[in-house]
Amino acid sequence: xxxxxxxxxxxxxxxxxxxxxxxxxxxxxxxxxxxxxxxxxxxxxxxxxxxxxxxxxxxxxxxxxxxxxxxxxxxxxxxxxxxxxxxxxxxxxxxxxxxxxxxxxxxxxxxxxxxxxxxxxxxxxxxxxxxxxxxxxxxxxxxxxxxxxxxxxxxxxxxxxxxxxxxxxxx
Amino acid sequence: xxxxxxxxxxxxxxxxxxxxxxxxxxxxxxxxxxxxxxxxxxxxxxxxxxxxxxxxxxxxxxxxxxxxxxxxxxxxxxxxxxxxxxxxxxxxxxxxxxxxxxxxxxxxxxxxxxxxxxxxxxxxxxxxxxxxxxxxxxxxxxxxxxxxxxxxxxxxxxxxxxxxxx
Numbered sequence: 001x002x003x004x005x006x007x008x009x010x011x012x013x014x015x016x017x018x019x020x021x022x023x024x025x026x027x028x029x030x031x032x033x034x035x036x037x038x039x040x041x042x043x044x045x046x047x048x049x050x051x052x053x054x055x056x057x058x059x060x061x062x063x064x065x066x067x068x069x070x071x072x073x074x075x076x077x078x079x080x081x082x083x084x085x086x087x088x089x090x091x092x093x094x095x096x097x098x099x100x101x102x103x104x105x106x107x108x109x110x111x112x113x114x115x116x117x118x119x120x121x122x123x124x125x126x127x128x129x130x131x132x133x134x135x136x137x138x139x140x141x142x143x144x145x146x147x148x149x150x151x152x153x154x155x156x157x158x159x160x161x162x163x164x165x166x167x168x169x170x171x
Numbered sequence: 172x173x174x175x176x177x178x179x180x181x182x183x184x185x186x187x188x189x190x191x192x193x194x195x196x197x198x199x200x201x202x203x204x205x206x207x208x209x210x211x212x213x214x215x216x217x218x219x220x221x222x223x224x225x226x227x228x229x230x231x232x233x234x235x236x237x238x239x240x241x242x243x244x245x246x247x248x249x250x251x252x253x254x255x256x257x258x259x260x261x262x263x264x265x266x267x268x269x270x271x272x273x274x275x276x277x278x279x280x281x282x283x284x285x286x287x288x289x290x291x292x293x294x295x296x297x298x299x300x301x302x303x304x305x306x307x308x309x310x311x312x313x314x315x316x317x318x319x320x321x322x323x324x325x326x327x328x329x330x331x332x333x334x335x336x337x
Contacts, residue, residue: 042299052250052289053209056301060210076298145254147209147303 032166033131036087037073038066043119045095054117057147058093058138061154069162089131089165092122093157096135103145114139115146121157123164132164202317204310208232211290211302212239223304225317230290241302245292246323251311252287286311290318 043050043058059077066074075082082088097118105113116139123132138153140146203224210217212232221234229240288304288311306314319325 051252052248052291053252053287053303056289056291056303057210059299060301060303064210076300078293079298080296081298 033089033164034087034168035071035089035161035165036168037075037082037085037089038071038161038165039075039079039082039088039090040066040077041090041092042077043093043095045098048095048098050095050098050117051100053147054098054150055095057150058095058117058119058153061150062091062093062157065151065154065158066161069158071161071165071167073167087168088126089161090124090126090128091157091161092124094120094122096120101140101146101149106140106142110142114141115149116140117149117153119153119157121160123161132160134160136160202313204306204314206232206288206304206306208234209303209305211300212241213300215239223306223314225314225321228321230314230318230323241290241292241300243318243321243323245294246290246318247293248289248291248327249315249318249323249325250289250291250327251315252289253308254285254287254305284308288314290323 040059040062043055045055063074063076073085075085075088095117097116099114099116101115102113103115116137118135118137121134121136122130124130134157136153136156138149138151138156140148140152203222206221206223208215208217208219208221208223212219215221215232215234215237219234219237221232224231225243228243230243230246232239285305286308288306290302290304292300292302294300304311315325
């Protein structure tokens with residue numbers, strides 16, 4: 001009973017301290033752009049020749065990773081259902097460089113044979129005005145087939161989307 | 172005279188029928204290939220093993236009870252490629268990394284060649300999809316030819332077209 005006021009004071013102090021921390025943390029977080037849905041445009045690789053399976057794997061992995069990140073409305077290139085969505089964000093990806101690498105060389109030497117693909121990602125609104133632009137690199141250095149570089153890219157690109165856009169879940 | 176001619180006619184007719192049946196059978200029975208669907212088919216898991224065939228104008232993939240069909244007429248491009256995979260399975264390959272004296276690395280030298288087949292298509296809503304398959308060497312080109320014969324489009328020529336050009 002004697003220690004009750006002390007415990008109460010300690011509790012009050014901890015509550016004040018934790019709420020202050022939460023407020024400070026909230027100030028540091030960047031404001032997210034509202035996104036009703038994301039549409040993934042086809043991967044462009046006009047200047048850098050990329051095998052068809054890499055181009056398709058980049059696109060498909062990007063869609064899967066965006067869905068995993070909590071974007072419930074992810075539209076594919078050309079999908080007519082995306083036409084009337086409010087706050088639609090379009091992700092344009094252009095391959096800048098591609099190094100095929102070799103899974104065999106990776107497994108045998110562990111230092112050589114890395115596969116890497118560098119992609120310029122541009123998030124725009126429906127009118128085509130750029131919202132965010134980033135260069136993202138997908139790599140596979142040790143384990144896995146060459147196509148795993150596309151998975152690495154998709155994880156990073158979806159991470160950028162998650163950090164900068166807040167899905168509004170409106171159709 | 173009638174008996175003789177009938178006697179010769181029956182075997183000849185049977186032989187002709189056999190030849191016609193043999194020649195027609197590859198078209199009637201669709202070729203099914205054991206493949207791995209890496210990604211892209213709706214409703215299918217990544218790296219799903221199954222049977223791929225071209226039937227009634229569709230690219231038909233069966234994985235267990237799950238079935239996926241893509242109409243050949245919706246296919247915009249079919250691209251074949253080549254790759255390689257470890258001769259030993261993935262699990263053995265990973266376990267063998269722990270083998271002493273670089274035994275695992277030695278095993279990694281043994282690899283099987285495989286074909287890749289990439290199919291790009293648009294669904295009824297106009298949405299773009301891409302599916303990637305790996306399959307035994309020499310089978311991807313046959314699937315591609317069958318798809319083109321049943322209405323699929325492609326930007327890259329088949330090996331037969333390349334031979335004709337040369």
